[in-house]
Each structure stands twice: as C-alpha cells, then as structure tokens.
Amino acid sequence: MVREHAGQLAAALMRVTGDFATAEDLVQDAVLAALQNWPADGIPQRPEAWLFTVARRRAVDRFRRAGNYRAKLGQVQWPVQPAGDERLRLIFTCCHPALPRPAQVALTLRVVCGLTTAQIARAFLVPETTIAQRITRAKRKITDAGIPYRVPDADELAGRLAEVLTVIYLLFNEGYLATAGPPQSRDLTDDAEWLASLLHQLMPAEPEVAGLLALIRLHRARAGARFGAGHELVLLRDQDRSLWDRPAIADAVRLLTKAARQQRPGPYQLQAAIVACHAEAGHWEDTDWEQIVLLYDMLLHLAPSPVTRLHRAIAVRYTAGAQAAMTELDELAGTLPEYYLYHATRAELLRELGDTDQARAADRRALELTANPAEQAVLRQRLNWT
Amino acid sequence: MKYVLLFVETEEFDRDLEAMGPDERDRAYQRVYQWMATHADKIRGGNKLQPAETATTVRLGPGEPVITDGPFVEGKEVVSGYTEIEVADLDEALRMVKTWPGCPLVEIRPLV
Numbered sequence: 295m296v297r298e299h300a301g302q303l304a305a306a307l308m309r310v311t312g313d314f315a316t317a318e319d320l321v322q323d324a325v326l327a328a329l330q331n332w333p334a335d336g337i338p339q340r341p342e343a344w345l346f347t348v349a350r351r352r353a354v355d356r357f358r359r360a361g362n363y364r365a366k367l368g369q370v371q372w373p374v375q376p377a378g379d380e381r382l383r384l385i386f387t388c389c390h391p392a393l394p395r396p397a398q399v400a401l402t403l404r405v406v407c408g409l410t411t412a413q414i415a416r417a418f419l420v421p422e423t424t425i426a427q428r429i430t431r432a433k434r435k436i437t438d439a440g441i442p443y444r445v446p447d448a449d450e451l452a453g454r455l456a457e458v459l460t461v462i463y464l465l466f467n468e469g470y471l472a473t474a475g476p477p478q479s480r481d482l483t484d485d486a487e488w489l490a491s492l493l494h495q496l497m498p499a500e501p502e503v504a505g506l507l508a509l510i511r512l513h514r515a516r517a518g519a520r521f522g523a524g525h526e527l528v529l530l531r532d533q534d535r536s537l538w539d540r541p542a543i544a545d546a547v548r549l550l551t552k553a554a555r556q557q558r559p560g561p562y563q564l565q566a567a568i569v570a571c572h573a574e575a576g577h578w579e580d581t582d583w584e585q586i587v588l589l590y591d592m593l594l595h596l597a598p599s600p601v602t603r604l605h606r607a608i609a610v611r612y613t614a615g616a617q618a619a620m621t622e623l624d625e626l627a628g629t630l631p632e633y634y635l636y637h638a639t640r641a642e643l644l645r646e647l648g649d650t651d652q653a654r655a656a657d658r659r660a661l662e663l664t665a666n667p668a669e670q671a672v673l674r675q676r677l678n679w680t
Numbered sequence: 681m682k683y684v685l686l687f688v689e690t691e692e693f694d695r696d697l698e699a700m701g702p703d704e705r706d707r708a709y710q711r712v713y714q715w716m717a718t719h720a721d722k723i724r725g726g727n728k729l730q731p732a733e734t735a736t737t738v739r740l741g742p743g744e745p746v747i748t749d750g751p752f753v754e755g756k757e758v759v760s761g762y763t764e765i766e767v768a769d770l771d772e773a774l775r776m777v778k779t780w781p782g783c784p785l786v787e788i789r790p791l792v
Contacts, residue, residue: 439790440681442769
C-alpha cells in the first residue's frame with residue numbers, strides 16, 4: 295500500500311518542487327513517518343491524504359527556510375492526482391543509463407516503491423550506509439550531469455525501456471534466488487511484480503513489458519512448490535504440481551498470448567513462453583521439450599548468449615538424449631568456466647552416461663562456484679548419494 | 681547545460697584508419713566535418729589534439745616537478761580531441777554523441 299501511494303506522491307512532489315532530490319527526500323520523510331505511526335495508530339482512512347499532509351508540512355518547512363514560501367506554497371495542492379505519465383517519468387529517470395545499475399535499482403525501490411533505505415539494505419544484505427551513499431551519489435549525478443526528468447522520445451524508447459525492464463528483472467531475480475527467509479523479510483519478487491504490473495498499466499502497448507509481467511507471474515504462480523519442508527530447493531521435475539496456482543498460470547498465459555498477437559517478439563516474451571511450456575504441463579513427463587528447444591533457438595537469434603545456449607542444451611537432453619546435450623556443452627566449454635550451472639549440468643549428463651567419477655568431479659567444481667545455500671544443498675546431496 | 685565531449689581513440693580504430701586508402705580516409709574525415717556542421721548551433725568550441733607521442737606530462741609534488749614523455753596515462757585508449765557543447769540536458773548530449781562518426785569512445789563530462 296505504501297508502494298501505491300509513495301510513487302504517486304513522489305510524482306506529484308516532483309511537479310511541485312521541480313527538483314528530483316527534494317521530492318525524493320520529502321517522500322522518504324513521509325514514508326518513515328507512516329511506518330512509525332501506522333502500526334500503533336492504525337492505517338488511516340485515506341492513507342494518501344495522510345502521506346500528502348506530512349509531505350506538505352515538510353515541504354512548507356523547507357520553503358520557509360529557503361525563502362520562497364509564498365510562491366511555492368500556492369502550488370502545493372490537494373488532492374494528489376498525477377497523470378499516469380508522471381510515474382512513468384519517475385521510472386525512466388530512476389533507470390537512466392547514465393546511472394550505475396546498483397543505483398538504478400536502489401532509486402527505483404526508494405522513489406517508485408517507497409521502500410526505506412533500511413528496507414532496501416536488508417533486502418540486499420548490505421549495510422544501510424552503502425545504500426544511503428549509493429542513493430545520495432545517484433541524486434547528485436542526476437543534478438550535476440543534467441539527467442532530465444522525462445519520458446524518452448519514441449526513437450530512444452526501445453533502449454530506455456530495456457534498462458527499466460533489466461532493473462525490474464534484476465529485482466525479481468534477487469528476490470527469487472533468496473532462500474526462504476523469515477516471513478517479515480521483504481519479498482523483492484513482490485516489488486518486481488508490482489513494478490512490472492504498473493509499467494504494463496502505463497504502457498499497455500509494449501509487448502515486452504507484458505512479456506516480463508507474464509514471466510514473473512508464471513514463476514510466482516509455482517513458488518509454493520519450490521521449497522520443501524526443510525527449506526531445501528526442490529528440482530522442477532520433483533515438484534508437487536498440485537501446489538501450483540493453475541488459475542494464475544492461465545491468466546499469465548492469456549497475457550502473454552495477447553502480447554504475442556502484436557508480432558513484436560522479444561527476449562522477455564520468449565523467456566515467458568519457455569516458462570509457460572513448463573507451467574502448462576500437468577506432469578514433468580508431459581513437458582513439450584521440442585517446443586522449448588524451438589523457443590530457445592528463437593531466443594538465441596534475438597539475444598545470443600552462452601547462458602542461453604546452456605539452457606538450450608539442458609532442454610536438448612530431453613529431445614535428443616544425454617550424448618547430444620553433452621556435445622552441445624562441449625562446444626560451450628571455455629565460455630562459462632566460472633558458472634556453477636555449467637558444471638552441475640555436465641555432472642548430471644556424465645552421471646547419465648555412466649561416468650560417475652567425472653560426474654562427482656564436476657559436481658564438486660559446481661559446489662565451489664555457487665554461494666547460494668539452496669543450490670549448494672542440492673549439489674551436496676548429489677555428492678552424498680552417488 | 682555545458683558539457684565537454686572527450687574523443688578517445690583506440691588502437692583498433694587507429695589501425696583501421698591507417699589501413700584505409702586516401703579516398704576512404706577523406707570520406708571518413710568528411711563525415712566528421714558534416715557532424716560538426718550539423719550540430720554547429722550546439723558547439724561552442726573544441727580542437728583536435730596531436731597524437732599521444734607529442735604529449736609531455738608534468739607530475740607536481742613536494743620536490744622538483746617530474747617531466748616525462750607521453751600522456752598522463754599509459755594505455756591503449758588516448759584522448760584525441762575535445763568539443764564543448766551547450767544543450768538542454770544529458771539526453772540531448774547523448775542524442776548528439778550517438779551519431780558521432782569518428783572514434784569509437786566518447787566521454788561526456790559536464791562543466792562546473
């Protein structure tokens with residue numbers, strides 16, 4: 295709820311103050327006040343009015359001190375009804391390519407989602423001062439380097455939208471790869487879905503936005519089956535599919551199908567289509583691997599990368615057998631020496647082809663290369679049981 | 681807002697330029713002049729610099745200044761020229777620079 299109002303508040307304050315840094319500070323103050331007061335006093339009837347009142351009070355203080363009280367106060371109006379455009383400007387500014395990626399992520403969470411510095415720091419497991427510095431530097435760069443507050447023109451849009459989608463996808467991944475944590479920890483996949491959904495509302499004609507939203511929803515619809523009772527990772531083939539949210543999956547597939555009608559394919563739509571193949575299968579055995587391989591071919595055509603080729607090879611195992619997949623992996627050797635999944639995949643294939651010793655060596659190599667406790671647990675279990 | 685565009689040449693770019701015949705090289709220079717003309721209303725000044733071998737660097741400190749041959753940073757990428765521009769914001773500067781037909785690396789730095 296804070297998210298919904300914080301972003302709109304930021305956009306409105308941006309219009310009034312004309313200054314990104316000031317608007318951002320005011321929203322932060324209001325959010326902190328809310329987080330302090332609402333748990334004790336209860337959530338107010340009109341939360342957006344409450345937030346706006348706090349922000350306006352702080353704004354008045356600032357203007358009084360800065361000496362332009364009368365002029366500015368006149369502009370601070372109620373109620374807050376920014377056009378959809380306002381929040382779009384915010385999103386594109388936070389994700390401007392001239393800002394370093396970690397700053398884009400932190401700013402977007404702060405300004406568009408209304409998270410506090412403390413919440414962002416906890417979500418990424420870094421000190422609060424690190425996030426605070428990152429945000430301060432980014433705000434300074436926006437001012438000093440003249441980063442404008444605007445929605446990009448049509449000819450710049452593709453590149454800029456790609457930056458925004460990358461930030462949202464990064465947030466999703468960060469949340470998705472986190473092991474099951476305590477219930478009060480921030481769920482970044484939730485924020486990622488909210489952002490993608492907001493962007494889709496504001497830019498309904500962009501198929502890649504719909505693609506990313508569908509991708510996120512397809513993953514989240516199956517989240518209930520990902521972890522076992524002991525918080526251990528359950529591999530896709532072993533997941534209890536009765537725990538999957540089938541209606542949510544169907545909705546996401548409808549969203550994706552609608553986007554596909556525009557005939558403007560892109561990496562996120564294709565990734566979503568691949569995930570949809572898994573999500574629509576009633577059982578592991580029903581998975582349409584041929585379709586998945588075809589989709590990877592299309593994805594490689596648009597966005598070639600060794601990691602994508604690795605994922606395609608994993609699918610090839612089920613269409614053409616372990617040896618064929620191994621041949622693909624051999625061709626990739628050297629492009630992904632430090633990627634744990636490369637070695638983990640080799641290990642599985644070697645095991646299937648009967649070379650247990652080499653398989654164990656590959657699993658050990660994979661274990662060295664991942665810091666993710668859930669992944670480590672899977673690999674250790676394989677080493678213990680084979 | 682005022683920015684300086686720092687034009688940086690790479691070894692590969694220099695090699696390609698060297699390997700061109702005189703007509704091709706002329707056309708390459710023409711493209712640069714054309715860019716300058718197209719954006720003349722935003723350009724406030726600038727110069728092409730002589731090659732890295734002509735540079736001399738002075739390091740100042742507590743003792744005698746140390747004078748050495750070459751640019752201040754030894755490397756494969758060398759500043760080869762600069763232009764001062766005046767535009768509304770960074771996006772306008774980026775729009776200009778995206779069409780730059782010369783060397784492959786350009787830094788955009790705002791003036792104080």
